[in-house]
Amino acid sequence: MGVSKPTSHKSIETKWVFQNKFDESGIIVRNMAILVAKGYYQEEGIDYDETYTPVARLEAIRLLLAFAYIKDFILFQMDVKNVFLNGYIEEEIYVDQPPGFFDYEHLNHDYKLKKALYGLKQTPRSWYERLRNFLIVQSFVRGQVDKTLFIKRSNNKLLVVQIYVDDIIFGATNEILCKEFSNSMQKEFEMSMMGELNFFLGLQVKQMKKGTFLCQTKYCT
């Protein structure tokens, strides 16, 4: 982000959103503050064009589970921290200085965005595009039908990656491929490695030697 002179462009207001993070027993473990842009001031064609972004269907995830168990490999899960801040903004967008953090020497300056902020119309899409481009450079092939499924084949080895916004499920017939993938992701993005897939979108998954068990006990109580 760089400060620049105000132009004829309108700048978008920002505000702080405060949230508390709870652990399983309902105790506050973290206070969070997120700077969001008031995306509802954006005008189509000027501040944004495409906003559509694909999201994986639950059925696709269940299929992947079934596939993993047929092929006999373990699925892993990781997620991206502050996902939406990773996207790059191609449009020329200016935002106001964040409340409480004014630069008193340059009060009439705005910020020009290089990367996305929460709240902008094109933010989810810009994240998806960044991730897609990254994976394609890594010689992944995007699914023909499911645009959130990425596959990489080399020799007889197979690596599948399913994207659900910031949650990424992946598995490979070869452990080294898995390691390589998680390392390359951690280099490119700020990730938290969660390990084996066990809780995803309210689905509890248990991968055992004898098979895979899927239930939603936590959801239906």
Next chain:
Amino acid sequence: MEKYKEASTPMATSTYLDLDEKGESVDESRYKGIIGSLLYLTASRPYIMLSVFLCTRYQANPKESHLTSIKRIIKYLKGTTNVGLWYPKGT
């Protein structure tokens, strides 16, 4: 819901649902909300689809009788919270 007894099946074999035009209307958005939650549950228990989908037909103008059969599904779920899908290996 905690007082309800558990049911052993999601729906009785004798259940017959129709538009029930003379019945008492119930809150449509609440009815739809319950349906939505049940639909999400079909991810791990596909077999409740039949009974859920029978109820989804009447979302436009739900009546007391429809809500009753939805509640029956929930009563069934209450007794079977730890049930799920099992993919055994080597079959």
